[in-house]
Amino acid sequence: MKFDQPAGKNIFDNARYVGRPATRIDGPLKVSGRAPYAYERHDVAEGQLVGYPVVSTIAQGRITKMDTAAAEAAPGVVGVVTTLDVGEMPTPSGMHTAPLFGGAEIWHYHQAIAVVVAESFEQARAAAALVKVDYEVTKGSFDLEAVWQQKKGDSSDPVSRVGDFEAAFEAADVTLEQEYRTPSHSHAMMEPHASIAEWQDGKLTVWTSNQMIEWDRQSLATTLEMDADDIRVDSPYIGGGFGAKLFLRADAVMAVLAARKLQKPVKVMLPRPIVMNNTTHRASTIQRIRIGAEASGKITAIAHEAISHTLPGGSGEDAVDQTRKFYAGDNRLIVKHLAEMHLPEANAMRAPGEASGLMALEIAMDEMAEKLGMDPVEFRAMNDTQVDPEDPEKSFSDRHFVECLREGAKAFDWDQRNTAPGATRDGQWLIGHGVAGAYRGGPVMKSGARLRLQDTGRIIVETDMTDIGTGSYTILAQTVAETMGVDLDAVDVRLGDSAFPVSAGSGGQWGAASATAGAYAACLALREQIAGKLKVNDADTLSFAGGSVSTGETEVTLASLASDGELVAEDSMEFGGTRDEHVVSTFAAHFVELGVHVGTGEIRLRRMLAACDAGRILNPITARSQVIGGMVMGVGAAMMEDMAIDTGRGYFPAHDLAGYEVPVHMDIPAQEVLFLDTLDEIASPLKAKGVGELGLCGVAAAVANAVYNATGVRVRDYPMTLDKYLDHLPAV
Numbered sequence: 001m002k003f004d005q006p007a008g009k010n011i012f013d014n015a016r017y018v019g020r021p022a023t024r025i026d027g028p029l030k031v032s033g034r035a036p037y038a039y040e041r042h043d044v045a046e047g048q049l050v051g052y053p054v055v056s057t058i059a060q061g062r063i064t065k066m067d068t069a070a071a072e073a074a075p076g077v078v079g080v081v082t083t084l085d086v087g088e089m090p091t092p093s094g095m096h097t098a099p100l101f102g103g104a105e106i107w108h109y110h111q112a113i114a115v116v117v118a119e120s121f122e123q124a125r126a127a128a129a130l131v132k133v134d135y136e137v138t139k140g141s142f143d144l145e146a147v148w149q150q151k152k153g154d155s156s157d158p159v160s161r162v163g164d165f166e167a168a169f170e171a172a173d174v175t176l177e178q179e180y181r182t183p184s185h186s187h188a189m190m191e192p193h194a195s196i197a198e199w200q201d202g203k204l205t206v207w208t209s210n211q212m213i214e215w216d217r218q219s220l221a222t223t224l225e226m227d228a229d230d231i232r233v234d235s236p237y238i239g240g241g242f243g244a245k246l247f248l249r250a251d252a253v254m255a256v257l258a259a260r261k262l263q264k265p266v267k268v269m270l271p272r273p274i275v276m277n278n279t280t281h282r283a284s285t286i287q288r289i290r291i292g293a294e295a296s297g298k299i300t301a302i303a304h305e306a307i308s309h310t311l312p313g314g315s316g317e318d319a320v321d322q323t324r325k326f327y328a329g330d331n332r333l334i335v336k337h338l339a340e341m342h343l344p345e346a347n348a349m350r351a352p353g354e355a356s357g358l359m360a361l362e363i364a365m366d367e368m369a370e371k372l373g374m375d376p377v378e379f380r381a382m383n384d385t386q387v388d389p390e391d392p393e394k395s396f397s398d399r400h401f402v403e404c405l406r407e408g409a410k411a412f413d414w415d416q417r418n419t420a421p422g423a424t425r426d427g428q429w430l431i432g433h434g435v436a437g438a439y440r441g442g443p444v445m446k447s448g449a450r451l452r453l454q455d456t457g458r459i460i461v462e463t464d465m466t467d468i469g470t471g472s473y474t475i476l477a478q479t480v481a482e483t484m485g486v487d488l489d490a491v492d493v494r495l496g497d498s499a500f501p502v503s504a505g506s507g508g509q510w511g512a513a514s515a516t517a518g519a520y521a522a523c524l525a526l527r528e529q530i531a532g533k534l535k536v537n538d539a540d541t542l543s544f545a546g547g548s549v550s551t552g553e554t555e556v557t558l559a560s561l562a563s564d565g566e567l568v569a570e571d572s573m574e575f576g577g578t579r580d581e582h583v584v585s586t587f588a589a590h591f592v593e594l595g596v597h598v599g600t601g602e603i604r605l606r607r608m609l610a611a612c613d614a615g616r617i618l619n620p621i622t623a624r625s626q627v628i629g630g631m632v633m634g635v636g637a638a639m640m641e642d643m644a645i646d647t648g649r650g651y652f653p654a655h656d657l658a659g660y661e662v663p664v665h666m667d668i669p670a671q672e673v674l675f676l677d678t679l680d681e682i683a684s685p686l687k688a689k690g691v692g693e694l695g696l697c698g699v700a701a702a703v704a705n706a707v708y709n710a711t712g713v714r715v716r717d718y719p720m721t722l723d724k725y726l727d728h729l730p731a732v
Contacts, residue, residue, distance in 0.1 A: 001521040004577025007681040012616070017478040017488055018686060021621045025493070026237070026473040035237045038209040039194035044234075045205075045265035048196060049078055051258050052124035053250065054114035054131045055274055056106045059650030060342040061137040063104045063113060070130040071116050076123030079262050080131070082114040086257060092219040092248065097314040098345050100223070100250045101257065106135070107311060108344045109651035110277035112250035117258045117266055140342045142650045147339035148286045148307050155305070155335050160324060162390050163331035165290075168301035172292025176368045180289065180360035181717040182319075184643040184652060185282035186275075187349055188662050191239025193279060194269035197255035205232045208252050211241040212505035213464040217498045219248035224256065236496040238506075241468040243348035244280050246507050276344075276655035281643060283308040283317040283346035287360040291368045292331075299329040299383045304361065307337035310346050314338075317346060318353035322697075323361055325583060326439040328385035342650055348507065350633060351693035354440050355700075359637065359718060362436035362701030367714070376705070377405050377414060377589075380437050388583050397582040397682035400613040401437065404589040407674055408611030409435075412591040421712035422730050429595030429604070430730070432710025438588035438698035442615070442680075442689035443510040444579075447518030448501035448572030451480065451526045455566065457547050457559035459484055461493045461522075465503035465515040470692055471622030472506065472515060478619060479516045479686070483523035485544030486558065501570055509586070509690030512618055517573040517684050526569035533561055573685070584683050586614040586694045590631070590702040596710045601726040603639060603707060608699075609672040615680035615689035627695035628671045634699020636663045640719050 012018045029035040042048070056063075068080045089102035098107035106113075114131055118124035141147075155161075169175060195208040204226070210216045213233050221228035238245065255268040270278060285308045292301035304323040308316035320334045349355070369379035381402045388394040409415070417433035418424035424431040452460040461480055467473050477491040494500065501522075504514030524539070531539035536551055543550040548557045561567060591609040596602070610627050617623045640661040643652040654660040673695075679687040700718060708714045713728045 001524065001571050002574045002576060003517060003579065003685055006578055007685050007687050010685065011482060012686050015482050018482045018618060019616055022474055022478055022488060022619055023621060024471055024474050025477055026467065037191055037237050037239055038196065038207055038235065039267060039269050041196055041207045044207055045196060045198040048265045048267050049117050049119065049262065050121045050124045051115040051117045051254055051266050051268040052121070052128040053112050053254060053268065053270060053274060054116065054128050055110040055278060056113050058106055058135050058137050059109040060140040061106050061135050063106065063133060064136050065134040066114065067132040068114065071127040074123065074127035074130060076118040076120055077127045078117050078119065079258065080114060080116050081258050081261055090222050090225060092222040095215065095219050095247045097311040100248065101253045108342050110274055110344065112254060112278060115254040115258050115268060117262060140650050142341050142343060142645055142647045144284055144286060144307065144309050144339055151307060151337040152288065155333060159320060159334040159336050160390055161333050165301050165303050165331045165333035168331035169290055169292040172300050173295040174371050175292045176364060176371060177290045178364060178367060178716060180287045180363060182285045182356040182359050183718060184284045184645065185349060185637060185641050186643055186660055187242040187244040188657065188660065189240030189242055189244065192270050192272060192275050193245065193249050193251040195252040195255045196265060196267040197252065197259040198265040199260050199263065203230045204256060205234065206252055206256060207234045209238050209245055210235045211238065211245045211466050211468055211507050213466065213496060213498050214502045215246065215505065216248050220252065220256065223248065223253060233498040234496060235466055238466055238468040241506065242350040243352060243507060246348055249279055273656045276643065276660065277652055278344065280345050280347035282349035282356065283310060284645065285317050285319045285356050287319055289360055289364040291364060293368060293372060297372050297374050297379050297382045299327060301331040302327065302329040303333035305335040307339055308346065309339045309341045309343055311342060312340045314346060317356055319357035319360065321353040322357050322439045324390055325388055325585065326437065327383045328389055332389060343645065344652065351440055351696045354693070354697045355637065358436065358438065358698045359700045362698050363704055363716060366705045376435055377409050381405050395582055397584045398615065398678060398680035399585065399587060400676050400678055401587040403676055404587055404611040404613050407676065408589040408591055408609055411672065411674055412609045414591065418709055421709050426595065428598050430598055430710040431595055432706040434592045434702045434704065434706030434709055436590050436698035436702035436705060438590060438694055440509055440586050440693045440697050442584040442586050442683055443508055444514045444575045444684060445504035445510050446572055446574045447504040447514040448570065449503065449519045449522040450501050450568065450570040451522045453526060453558060453562045453567040455559055455562045457486065457557060458490050458492060459486060461491060461519060462500040463503045463515065463518060464496060464498055464500045465511065466496045466506045468506045470506060470511065470626060471619060472511065474622055475512055475516055475618045476519050479519045480523055483520055484526065486547050490547065501572065509693040512690050513684040513688045516618060516686050516688065520685050521571040521573040522569055525571040526567060529567050529569050530561055578682055582682050584680065584689065586689050586691065588612040588694050588698065590698045592702040592706045594703065594706045594710060596707060598732050601722050601729055603720070605635065605667065605669045607670045610695060611674040611676065612691060612694055613676045613678050614691040614694055615678055615683050616687045617675045618686065618688050620675065623675065623691050624673045626692045627673045630693065630695025631671055631699050632663050632668055633696050635667060635703060637718060638700035638703035638720060642719050
């Protein structure tokens with residue numbers, strides 16, 4: 001089925017379930033500990049052995065020798081697989097930059113180079129420490145600042161150029177030019193990367209923690225040089241991913257290779273300190289923003305230049321992307337530089353690009369508003385655009401950013417804010433208020449599903465869509481219950497198995513809109529089957545409600561239609577047509593109030609609010625959870641998260657949750673989320689767009705702007721740790 005025309009009026013406009021609050025249908029399993037996560041699938045294969053990884057202790061070079069004799073002789077050890085034993089393996093194109101395993105070449109610190117397999121975790125871990133490795137070390141460069149100084153100002157190969165930025169900037173009444181820095185970030189999800197692998201008769205099954213089942217299956221096929229039809233991937237529950245689990249990773253490869261060698265099932269989990277250097281992360285950036293405006297506040301020139309680090313052949317962090325579409329301005333210059341370094345692989349992390357880009361852009365917008373003497377909310381609203389600034393013939397499908405600003409400001413009592421930096425105190429606390437805009441695209445992907453109508457009247461939904469804590473189980477059940485006219489508890493949702501139809505998977509804010517559209521397509525296919533059984537030419541004339549279907553003259557139960565065998569229908573939703581003719585995006589405004597202690601400089605958040613425009617909100621409960629979770633991540637980015645870079649050895653020394661700090665309950669105050677009542681009929685059949693990334697976008701800048709408002713000290717280098725501003729605070 002193809003979605004190539006605006007949705008128009010449909011069944012979701014007067015819905016019983018879709019758009020209504022519903023608690024997670026998978027909640028009871030999770031709170032009772034019965035949800036099957038990858039490393040805990042004890043029942044799927046008998047006699048599971050445990051693998052523990054051995055990782056490189058250099059950033060770049062080659063392995064010259066590996067001695068595994070002591071490890072192989074250790075108690076409980078069943079076998080060892082080394083990267084030299086395996087030799088070079090194909091790297092899936094577009095999915096990875098560095099090899100996950102195989103061969104002598106070292107691309108980055110903590111690259112997987114062996115797996116020791118034993119009867120228990122403790123035995124495998126102890127034996128792994130006995131593996132001896134000799135290296136030939138290549139001296140690398142890991143100083144992003146040095147590369148920035150070489151490349152800054154080079155606009156010979158821009159991402160985009162519209163008008164004459166240089167002339168417009170020179171002629172502007174008011175100008176701003178500043179640099180901003182964001183560090184490398186770790187996904188730090190609750191569940192580490194983990195997999196169990198088993199071979200039977202030449203066929204492979206992998207129980208794993210992965211967001212994109214079909215990508216994972218195809219990557220395994222490429223890596224192992226085997227037919228994808230001989231591989232099954234299963235990942236029904238995932239304890240967080242944030243982008244790190246979009247792709248095949250070393251845990252699965254090591255488990256697969258060890259299981260093949262030993263002909264027994266093997267499980268491998270990456271310990272937290274290894275996750276942070278072995279898997280992917282958000283790259284550090286340095287960003288230069290220049291804005292020129294008329295005295296009235298209208299932007300006439302805007303340039304965003306950024307650099308990030310990447311392995312050779314990688315794409316780094318696309319921190320400039322949101323600036324291409326967020327604000328108006330006739331003269332524009334967008335430049336992206338890459339610094340090739342043999343640091344661990346930079347790749348997608350929640351809101352890739354926009355998260356770090358808005359950390360800079362939304363401070364710059366505040367700084368420009370101050371130069372103009374304007375309210376930062378009004379400055380942003382004045383420079384809203386309903387068309388693509390780079391292609392004015394292309395309009396946004398549905399854009400309500402100004403409404404986000406206005407509604408958010410009203411709910412937050414923005415008119416009562418502190419208006420003079422450093423002017424408001426509450427006892428020993430300097431009080432500040434900050435705002436930032438949020439922009440994130442609204443992508444979709446082809447997505448499919450299969451429905452099975454049972455003789456009990458229940459409907460089983462099968463799709464390889466995943467649930468990374470986002471509520472996929474629930475919103476898919478809501479979609480099917482709505483379309484087929486059954487109660488929510490009459491729908492069983494089964495996810496994450498490559499034996500099911502291929503879906504969008506979870507990532508990039510495309511999952512909800514895509515997967516529900518795929519389930520809707522399968523529902524329409526089932527309705528067509530039912531019309532055929534009832535000898536009705538047009539399924540649209542049927543009425544589905546209360547577990548029954550009516551032709552207008554007769555009414556039968558869905559259960560009776562499957563009395564002689566289940567009815568099975570499958571279809572997928574593809575996107576194109578009208579959607580391709582518009583810019584489909586989501587928007588928000590974030591507001592923060594905080595206090596900064598006059599003596600110690602400690603920052604304490606007091607309240608946060610997000611006003612979001614993301615089309616139809618499929619489930620206000622799960623959507624709010626997504627947004628407040630993103631807000632928490634934004635606080636971490638603003639105040640504490642920093643993997644750091646050891647520029648001498650080329651690795652991230654903050655590679656555990658002691659050195660890499662993330663927010664805890666005490667850091668997070670009251671959070672409020674407002675969803676605008678918007679419908680985007682060009683975005684999807686359900687008129688919905690994603691919201692998962694939007695909750696993070698812009699939050700860090702709102703915190704930074706509030707710190708400035710409280711203290712008068714502008715910090716442009718994240719995270720805002722005490723060393724960056726304590727000496728500049730007002731005298732006590």
